[in-house]
Amino acid sequence: MREALVAAAFELFLERGFEQTTIDDIVSLAGVGRRSFFRYFPAKEDVVFPDHERGLAEMTEFLDSGTGEEDPVKHASDAARLVLRMYAEQPSFSVQRYRLTRKVPGLRAYELSVVWRYEHTLAAYLRGRFADRPDGPLRADVIAAAVVAAHNHALRTWLRSGGESDWVAEVDAAMAFVTSTWSDRPTDTTPEGADATDDVVVLVASRRAPLWRMVQGIETAIGDTRRI
């Protein structure tokens, strides 16, 4: 029953567009009554995206489960993984929907609004974690967007493979790019009570550079002539 409704809905969305298809059209093609439709789906968009409310709830629950000691960027990345896992649980449905969404503008618009809600949820968590930083809100917004973009990159790669590629490997690679960019960065490890004179020296050098050159670089950076 559920599958028949989904198949009918997908066929009509592709043929007429999302807005132009009514629930009556769907139940009529599927040969079932309106009440059957509402037994499975609260609204028309839930035929295509039945799991996002659950996905958002799971993400929120996971984010809230943090102790406040965890690395915030890692925690946000792990929250985004839950969404990809949700897609991966139903590979053929996800792939079919992906092809449909690319062809039906109304569905694409709906999907963008869902993505926005995930991003908003991640940003709210990160804002809380970055509350004591002057650039906290900006940092939270940018990192949330980066996590979502990395997630979507992994998801699209997997969907384009027809659900055949290794989604865990895709998401690992994508999230590693984000966490290596922002986790355990110098600015995140400045100890409590550090002041301006306690800032951090970063030396970047080729491994081939002789040690004396590296030391010279440090001396220039710290602006004094301390010697070993």
Next chain:
Amino acid sequence: MREALVAAAFELFLERGFEQTTIDDIVSLAGVGRRSFFRYFPAKEDVVFPDHERGLAEMTEFLDSGTGEEDPVKHASDAARLVLRMYAEQPSFSVQRYRLTRKVPGLRAYELSVVWRYEHTLAAYLRGRFADRPDGPLRADVIAAAVVAAHNHALRTWLRSGGESDWVAEVDAAMAFVTSTWSDRPTDTTPEGADATDDVVVLVASRRAPLWRMVQGIETAIGDTRRI
């Protein structure tokens, strides 16, 4: 005339929603004919977002103007600034629209689709610039999303101030966060033909750390006992 049409459209969108308002409703409230409407606006959404086609064209032109030698992250950030400048050219219209968009879901959905097009345009440019990197497409997608998020953060801050804050300062701060994250990073400056043994040593230390500790850190990182 144009202003009367905009005022009528804003009033109706707020009252009835975006989808439920027709062009006939707008011209009737403004007291003008349908032809006048189309003299100013190709379609209903252009009353609210008249400049985004121009904005996208300007962004594309600016991105294409790069010589291929410019820092790609900086160039993408500068392209995003053009959009904020477009908003800042009409502060009261932009602020009024922001308040409307937050209240009318149909407009918000339309805005998300516009944001997605800007992000897509930036990602396409960055993919070209990162074409020779194994992680090029991922890096391009994540950085494009970060640039857009930083832009939107600056834009929202300015809009919430009622168009009163210094938008140039807002966008400078937001873009500095993105460019300082990815421009001139070690991975971007690895010389051509570098091999695995030519990788880079990064030392991070408190400025208060004695020099011998820094040298010890480098020695551990390079895994040998070369001495000054």
